[in-house]
Amino acid sequence: MTYQILTINPGSTSTKIGLYQDTKEVFAQNISHNTTDIAQFFSITDQIQFRLENINSFLASQNVNPSDFSAVVGRGGLLKPMVSGTYQINDCMLADLKHSRYGAHASNLGAILADLIARQGGCPGYIVDPVVVDELAPVARITGRPEIGRKSIFHALNQKAAAKRFAKSINRPYDSLKLIVAHLGGGISVGCHACGEVLDVNNALDGEGPFSPERAGTLPAGQLAARVIAEKLDYAAIARLLAGQGGLVAYLGTNDVREVEHRAAAGDKQATLVYQAMIYTIAKSIAAAAVPVCGQVDHIILTGGIAYSEQLTGKLKEYIGFLAPVTVMPGENELQALAEGAYRVLTGEEAAREYIA
Helix, strand or coil, rough: CCEEEEEEEECEEEEEEEEEEEEEEHHHHHEECCHHHHHHCCCCCCHHHHHHHHHHHHHHHCCCCHHCCEEEEEEEECCCCCCEEEEEEHHHHHHHCCCCCCCCCHHHHHHHHHHHHHHHHHEEEEEECCEEEEECCCCHHHCCCCCCCCCCCCHHHHHHHHHHHHHHCCCHHHHHHEEEEEEEECCEEEEEECCEEEEEECCCCCCCCCCCCCCCCCCCCHHHHHHHHHHCCCCCHHHHHCCCCHHHHHHHCCCCCCHHHHHHHCCCCHHHHHHHHHHHHHHHHHHHCCCHHHHCCCEEEEEHHHHHHHHHHHHHHHHCCCCEEEEEECCCCCHHHHHHHHHHHHCCCCEEEECCC
8 A cells, every 4th residue: 555645844934845656766855945935924813724724725736635645644743842753743733743842943833734634634633753752861960059950942843754764774673773873954963863862962952062053062161151241132032042043043144164274165264164173073072962762872973964064073083983883874854754754653663652731
């Protein structure tokens, strides 16, 4: 039996959709939304009908009907912490997302849109490995202050998918391997995978860990506190400083790694230093991720959009090659990962999980 799976990944100014026959891509489309159109909506959930109409319009242009789908799967949003897996969309999940119970983000629309289209087609709707996948070991949650605990918010969808694809490529079960997976994009997350769980990972949403094209990374706490007090920064300003206006953006005014590499090649010493520093901090985070498994790492996987840079991955290999073999699997491949998660449930390889508020 062949399954037709529609995947939906909402971003701040776009909605990416893909149609898959089993796990083979039929088409993928990035539906761009004019910032003026998006600005007219007071909240993210106010955009639901607007985005739904855009999706349905494109599907109609491709002569695709919702009744053709075996499943519709959306990008998981900000929900309560949960274990990894494919979750069937239910009323509890939709209520938490519509009311932004755990935070407002464009990805919250993934499950809502998937549910609406699934209802049109009379098929199940799912989400797969949202950013709030939480499998941290108890010791990884503790900080130096009891009122502040570490949270697991990371690129779970791509990390898990890359790890499972790698395991399949070497004919090993994912849960039999000890892996370090580094998602390298606008934000960077580095996770230690063992026994099928991510035992430790940096909170990429808040900018913890290595600095990245857009995030400041872990900063000296005292200096940060002094700046906050001196400049009387509110929470929103602090959040922008840490995530969005940090990293390469703060130093070089761009989040484009290709531009930074071109500037460095042209002799820009500041670009060279900052870029090498970013790679250095990523390497340190990868090395630290070996601690939960006492250094017994089977393999290191480099994935994400900036893993396409051979200069970056080449330097990382120089730093971390002593730990374990390194494989580069560039790209985010999120639509593919969503299709794979739904396919595992449709074929009975995995059971769909239930979200309980």
